[in-house]
Amino acid sequence: MEIAKEAVAGGADWIEIGTPLIKSEGMNAIRTMRKAFPDRTILADMKTVDTGAMEVEMAAKAGADVAIVLGSADDSTILDALRSAHKYGVRLMADLISAPDPVKRAVELEALGVDYINVHVGIDQQMIGKDPVSILMEISEKVGVQLAVAGGLDSESAAQAVRAGARIVIVGGNITRSDNVTEAAKKIRKSVDSPESVDIRDRGTVDQEIREIFKEVSTSNISDAMHRKGAMKGIHPLVRGKMVGPAVTVQCFPGDWAKTVEAIDLAKPGDVIVIYNESKDIACWGGLATLSSLNKGIAGVVIEGAVRDIDEVENLGLPIYTSNTVPNAGDPKGFGEINAEITCGSQAVKPGDYIIGDESGVVVVPKERAYELARRAKEVNKEEKRLFDEIRRGGTLSEILKLKKWEKI
């Protein structure tokens, strides 16, 4: 309710009752919003896939103005939902989320007579890099029905969507998870009203985007996004500083530091050197290797094993995370391997996996899921910012999360 009030204050015309809220609170969520916002359009995101008439009737009687049916539902469901919508005086929006051929289906849905088509890329699909604006461009050339758009929109993509023909812009997380909902809604409102005035930033390469996000979020956010996995055990910050980069891995042996130092020459600027050395009692890293790494532009070092020259490495400032410190080193003999899969801090690390370190410790993100997990960690981060804001306003964490209600039974 609070978020809805703040979004309306920022210029939102419609209020969408999202599917998770409907699943949690049922039609009462719609009733409550209807009463609180009599002059706003209430959109019930029912995502109906069967029994179209019954679900539209429920939403209509609870006070919705528009109900959403899945575009990929059978034509019989869409047609019966439409009959019900006409009977109860509400409008029907068909949502193209996960439609195998959204352009073809949009043409069919228009012919079936829906009031709106929502070009929608779902939250999970956004996490793997899909966005709705390119599909919208194609669809708006083929249909005349009013188009809505949804899927991770922010003030830039909202402007792009309006330029591409959207009449209704549905924004979720970038408003509801913002730490200032009214300001976030105002920003979107401005983009929707004057799309031509919005500058579209170049987001850079996927690798740049991944690094940017990992720099912004915490290792705790990332571990949450990984369902509590990914954290190295027994590895702690020695020289403090945020560290992000793909791994160059080193497997070396007690008393031998040749491979650790040779890895510096192989690593590229921005890489993180991740070392497993069985011995916690003989250092395989020290001040000279640290200076050499700084010259090379290495982002940081993780060592399961031992580091020495602590005064020097602290002065040099390169982020180092390790399991132990000792004064004594071994010798350069040359056993071991560079860029083979290793285990460090009880986590498997492949060359190229993303390694992120901060005050809480180190997490490993498999390279194949780096983009997705960066995006999911960003969502966790936004959610936490919102929770901080709610706690600052005086709530307790357990009240805000409704812990008692959601205890497992």
Ligand SMILES: O=C(CO)[C@H](O)[C@H](O)COP(=O)(O)O
């Ligand atoms: O229906 C939804 C998810 O299925 C969301 O409401 C819609 O995607 C908008 O939220 P966001 O802007 O966070 O993607």
